[in-house]
Amino acid sequence: MTAAAGLTAVDHVQLAAPPGSEDALRTFYADALGMTEIPKPPVLAARGGCWFAAGPVQLHLGIENDFRPAKKAHPGLRVTGIEAYAARLESHGVAVTWDDNLPGHRRFYAHDPAGNRLEFLEPGA
Helix, strand or coil: CCCCCCCCCCCCEEEEECCCCHHHHHHHHHHHCCCEEECCCHHHHCCCCEEEEECCEEEEEEECCCCCCCCCCCCEEECCCHHHHHHHHHHCCCCCEEECCCCCEEEEEEECCCCCEEEEEEECC
């Protein structure tokens, strides 16, 4: 008998960015967020963009010629030490906007250099 088929995890989240934004994205995701850039397979690297990881979390930034950032859509990223993490982003010049509308969580929003909205949250904080 085989195990039931089903979802087990989110492998990665893909965000879009405009052509030529890779250096700004690297500064934001690696320096400000503390993620590590991971190599893209050569066939995909030819398309531009960059991939990042922090533990099991992966964000892939793909290049889109007619890019427009989504106004509402965003990944929700869990963090520990949310106050210190927000201060880290602010020390890199990233504006954070706190939101107290999710019961049982502390959270804030920030935008990457391409304008992608990111939610950072810590349960029970």
